[in-house]
Amino acid sequence: MKNAPTITKVSIGGLNKLFNHRSRMGIMAILMVNEWADFVSLRDTLKLTDGSLASHLKALVKEKQIEVEKKFVDDKPKTSYRATTEGREAFEAHLAELEEFIRLVDN
Template sequence: MNKVDEMKSTVAGLSKLYSHRMRLGLMGILVVNDWVDFVTLRDALKLTDGSLAGHIKALDKAGQIETEKRFVEDKPRTSYRATAAGRRAFEQHLGELEDFLKLVNN
């Protein structure tokens, strides 16, 4: 297999779900933390509420994250964490991305 074919194969293994840099960042935050609230995610990623909500919806629909809604000091707080399946999928995506970068850098 030549280098171009290897690159095509590696790129084919990348998840389209994480092709958007904000979803990649969002999952990166969630896989290294237990629960992270909406405001913390919004501020860390410098997103609007609507934009973050859209990315969360896409990841939730794909079963990559789970949601917890509760009240803290009489105020609603929504937090998120990566599911086990989400962690595996994200780690696989990162592995494929690393393989691709190795091919490009050689």
């Protein structure tokens, strides 16, 4: 009987489930490189519907990964978002875990 091949163990336990959806990952990526981003810019950049974007933003706000600012500009409402310190740290940890996973797969 032949010896079974050794299997390289791969851990994905460090991935943050909140960021596993491409829309939430996109939102966080934008907010990591921009201090603030408004709703319309996020919607247009990510090519999402208003409802879809709103639900993903709500999930990120609920988990304190992003914060929201509502104000009026030229008598029109403007809603903007930015990553919290907690959100930045969590997203960076998520990306580091993804990078480690990619390194294992590439080898």
